[in-house]
Amino acid sequence: MSTDHAADTDEESTPATLKGDYDPDEVEPKWQDYWVEHDTYAYEEPEMPDADTQYTIDTPPPTVSGDLHMGHLYQFTLQDFVARFHRMADDTTYFPFGYDDNGIASERLTERELDIRHQDYERHEFQEKCREVCADYEAAFTESVQSLAISIDWDNTYKTIEPRVQRLSQLSFLDLYEQGREYRQRAPTIWCPDCETAISQVEQEDKEKGTTFNDIAFEVVEFGDSEATPDDPDAKGPDDTPTFTISTTRPELLPACVSVFVHPEDDANQHLVGGTARVPIFGQEVPIIEDDRVDLETGSGVVMCCTFGDQTDIEWYQAHDLPLRIAIDESGTMTDRAGEYEGLSTEDAREEIITDLDSQGYLLESRDHEHAVQVHERCEHEVEYLVTEQWYIEMLDRTDEYLKAGREMDWYPEKMFSRYQHWIEGLEWDWCISRQRDSGIPIPVWYCDECGDTILADKAELPVDPLADDPPVETCPECGGSEFTPEEDVFDTWATSSLTPLINSGWDYDADAEEFTFDNPELYPMNLRPQGHDIISFWLFHTIVKCYEHTGEVPFESVMVNGMVLDENREAMSKSKGNVVSPAEVLDSFPVDAARYWAAGTSIGDDFPFKENDLEAGERLLQKLWNASKLVDQLAPETEPAEPDELAAIDRWLLASLDDTIENITEKLAAYEFSKARDELRTFFWSTFCDDYLEIAKQREDDSAAYALSVAHRTFLQLFAPFLPHVTEEIWQARYAGNGDSVHTTDWPETRGYDADIAAGEQAMAVIGALRRYKTENGLPLNADLDRVEVFADVAGFAEAISGAMHVADLVVRDDAPEIGTEIVDIDLDYATIGPKYGDQVGDIEAAIGQGDYEIDGEQLHAGDVTLEADAFEVREEHTYAGEGELLETEGDLAVVVGD
RNA sequence: GGGUUGGUAGUCUAGGUUGGUUAUGACACCUCCUUGACAUGGAGGAGGUCGGCGGUUCAAAUCCGCCCCAACCCA
CATH class of the missing domain: 1.10.730.10 (Isoleucyl-tRNA Synthetase; Domain 1)
Structure with a gap:
């Protein structure tokens, strides 16, 4: 898509002329190079910072995970419309650019590109490889973005993994910690066994998956109601004991089963509540408890609770103070809890357990089943819920403030605010910001081996890597211990990419003044945040939270939310559907300006289909303009x-x-x-x-x-x-x-x-229109000469314009009435006037006019029982012309006569 | 299951918050026209009753209710 034009200097390239045809293939790259070389888009830092005379855009840095797609082209182009408009309308525009290259996405890209596994490398080795792969992609990406004529200030770019940004991320962590907004806790977390890291709620997504639903017999050890007898005497276990049925898609969780639940309104199973049951194969005896979170719709109505199969299990575990039985480890392998199944993957264990349940008589039925599972969005592996120690940012206590902050911004379109609102209202977890990954920004803390106290890095020393650097103290301030363990975890990607307004405006800590400062205070808060509607809930939300906590201000004046690019049939583009259109293909056949014309056809906020028609229309407009x-x-x-x-x-x-x-x-x-x-x-x-x-x-x-x-x-x-x-x-x-x-x-x-x-102008245009129609209808060329035209209308000073354009030799403007006969064909009523005035009499008036049962008396119209004033109706007339030549009807009271 | 948004001629789309009667424009289609740049042009024409049903009103694409369809977000 982008070719190397560096060889073209100003002297050698074709100078701009208005000769011949417009040739975008030659013209477009020429100016793209010119703009970059001449720093046309440079932000002019003012001597007197004044937030009112500059326009600032906080561009969300794209994740480095592959090539430019139509979504990029669309989003960047929309941002560019704004940037270019404000660069002209305001004094200067700040339009920076960043690459988000510190996340799991770029690690995955590296593994894919080099066909390696991160587990096979030392942390620093793997980081190096990530940096190299990302650098190549970023260079190509930059060239692509420049070839789209996106007017970014290329002197103001950053990478989220660069030292300056690392420093900022760590500063942010320390600041929030000192404000008491962060805590470290051992608790159930959402875990990706493939990436072997904790992930946050927003990083998981639904995936429909085919699996088997297994009905398993659990033996009753003790009934809750001692009088009770089994409903179904045939429901007996292998040892002839009474049983009930549990339906599950995940029998490998049986070793982690800690209880069984029955819904309070489930009459058929009430006799179990308060009793205990034995888990097949694994033998542990678990309580049978009542809880209204049981889903009566699926399965038998009796469910097992395992630590942990899903989020409900976590809720039950917490609500009913249940024990913890961990059967799956961090890599998705069965633990010693699983007995003879230890060391198997969850999938293999599932197969073997089903086989064994069957052979021991516990498996009642096994049927195919489609259901939604939670997977990690980056790798599509099913997530597990593990108890691990992680860092959190507290959010649930301040949701009202964050909602208020969101309300302070102008939302384009306005309706998108409700997405933000609903997301906040539905928040259930604090934000887990620690990740067990190789290539992220380190969390800048150490822990005292003696007392476990958290030792923070010194703000002046940032960025630090606790694995390589020493803590800022010799001895623990709490206990005097001298041995420390570095934190190995890194930040969640969003912990950094939520800081872009601060990165862009040069937020930093001044150690001498002991306060946070801005290099460019005039840039913050920023005027605009462009954003896809799919990531309002996390990226935008997290950015607002972070910046608000650090500065006390909402980081953006306005948010512009764009929709997704769809294919020509309004379906989402996806590789599996094979309907993906790439920018490279589009720009192979169309000028960049034509693609921009297409992008400008959007109504902001709505999803936007790719339309070749619009590209063609754009191309024609370029030619027309030329x-x-x-x-x-x-x-x-x-x-x-x-x-x-x-x-x-x-x-x-x-x-x-x-x-x-x-x-x-x-x-x-x-x-x-x-x-x-x-x-x-x-x-x-x-x-x-x-x-x-x-x-x-x-x-x-x-x-x-x-x-x-x-x-x-x-x-x-x-x-x-x-x-x-x-x-x-x-x-x-x-x-x-x-x-x-x-x-x-x-x-x-x-x-x-x-x-x-304006009125005379419109009359003149109407006359021209009438004459054009006359020529067309008579098969004449539009530049055919007309000998004589009489115009009965006020066209003021436009007579010459009319005669010139229409080639009229003799144009006469007359202020008298033409010699015409008039016949009334219809009466147009002004409903806006008579409606409110006559209400349901309107029908009668219409009927009277329809039957010709009316009289026009000067300015008034008598119809039915009603008399209408002049402003309430209009008489539509047909004219016959008795004079020389042909009468052309035009709109309103104007008449044109063409002589022979 | 909850929420949000949308459903207007063959296709895409404006209008809808302030209800008013020939519903906007583009592409495609038909007819005609080489006008001091443009045939990737110009002039004209045909084509819809605004997802369905019901309600409010003298009057509804526009307000209200229910239903159907689609997409997205959240469960």
Whole structure:
């Protein structure tokens, strides 16, 4: 996709001209290189920091896990519309870029790319390999992003694994710890046995999986109700004891079974409650307890609780103070709890246990079953719930504050706030931030071997690696012990990527002043956070939490939420469906500007289908813009003409309409309404400027027209610049930029305050429309000469415009009424007026008119029992013309007569 | 199961918060036209009653209720 243009210097590359056809293949790479080389997008650090004159964007750094996809192209392009618009409209724009390369995703990428396993390497060796693989991907990614003309300030980039960011992550940890917002706890955690690390709630996802549902007989040791007898005397175990049935998909958890639960409303099994049961094969005796969390819909209604099979097990374990029986270890292998099954994987153990249950008579039935299991989103392995020691950030106690913080931001679209709200309202766990991985940012603590006290790193020394560096103290401040154990765990990716507003604005700790500072305080809080709607719940949420806790401020003024890119049939793109479209393919056939035109067709927040139609429409717009520019250049070669003393009516009309357009486009871009801005601009340019105005202007040759043409054309290039950066730059450089200044650093157009007789202009356009229709209907070319046209309407100063554009030799504007006969064909009622006034009489009025049972008396209309005033109805008439020539009907009260 | 969003001509889409009667535009389709740049152009035309049912109202794509379908988020 991206080729090396470094060899092209300014001198060698083709200078911008307005000759021939527009060739995006040649033009686009030329300007991409130019912009990067000339630092066109550099943030101009102000001497007097002022948050009001700069626009700052906090770009979520993409995970380094592979190639650029359409989602990237789409998201980056939307961000770029905002960046380019504000770079022109405000003083300067801060548009940085980062790579998220410290997470499990990049480790997985490295393993895939090099075909290795992280377990086979020393931590530092593996980290090195990750850095190398990521560096290659990042270089390619940068080139791709530059080839999309994303106006990032390439002097302001970062990697989440770089020392500066490591320092910041560790500072963040220390700050929250000192604020009492963090704790370390041994508790059940969500665990990926494949990655061998704890993961957080948000990193797991549902996956439908085929499995078997096994009905297993549990022997009753003691009934809760001593009077009770088995309901089903045939339900007997191998030793002829009474039994009940447990249905489970995971018999390998039998050794971890600590109790059995019955629903309080489950009458059929009430006699069991309070008794005990024996777990088959493993033999442990477990209590039978009542709890309303039992799902009566599936299975037998009696469930076993194991430590731990799912989150309900954890809840029961905590609520009923149950013992802990660990049967599965950190790698997903059975422990000695599992007796003869020790050392088997959970899958193998499951198979063998089912076989043994069957041979011992405990397996009643085994049937195929589809159900949703929780898997780790990065590797798709089923998660386990293990009791491990982890670091947590406390969140549940402050959800109200975080909700309030979210409310302080402007959400585009507004409806996306509810996702944030619902996520917070449904929060059940504090945030587990420690991970047992090789390639992350180390948690900067040591533990005293003597008393277990936590020793924090010194803020001035950060970043530190406890495995390599010594703790900041010789002896433990608590107990005086001198032996320490380094923390081996690293941070969750999100613990770092939730700090991007702080990374971007240079947050740091000043050891001398003993306070946190910003290198660029004017950047924080940032103006905009662009964000996919799929990650509002974790990335955005975590960022708000972190930044809010560190600074007491909400990190963003606004959030712009984008949807997902779908295929042409509005289905999600996926490799398995084979419907993935890559940016490389698209840009092989279309200019980058055309792809940007497509992206601008989005309504922010909605999912967005790939549409080849829009790319083609975009390509045609580029050509149109180019061709119109050539014509303007012919008609108005002077690029900065002085404004004539008197502007022709038609020119004033164009510039007044342009004022309206500037105002509307500015409003819409400021509100992230890209699609509306794009379509209105395109329509005004194409229909009004090219089809109407240019056709008139090219029949004229005067200063007034030349002035209007030049001003309008210059304005169009600027208004189109955020959407179509290449073609506008090519034309701008060819025509307006004497000193090579980019169109992208010019000031956004402002309205010029032109007044025009809008009504007369519309009348004139209607006359032209009527004459075009006349020519079309009579098979005449549009430039066919007309001898004589009479216009019965007020077209003020537009007569010349009409006769010029329509090639009328003799145009007569008359203020008298034409010699016409009039016949009333219908009465149009103004319902907005008569509705509220006459209510259910409206039906009678309509009926009377329908039957012709009405009378027009001067200004009034009598229909049925009602008299309507002039403002309540309109008479539709048909005209017959008695004079010379042919009468053309047009809208309203205007008439045009074409002579022979 | 809960929540969110959407369902408008062949396809995509505007409008919907302020209910008012020829429902916007684009692509595709049909007819005609080489206009001082553009046939990747221009002029014109045909095509929908706004997911379904019911309600409120003189009047509903627009408000209310129920249902159906789809996507996403959370269980």
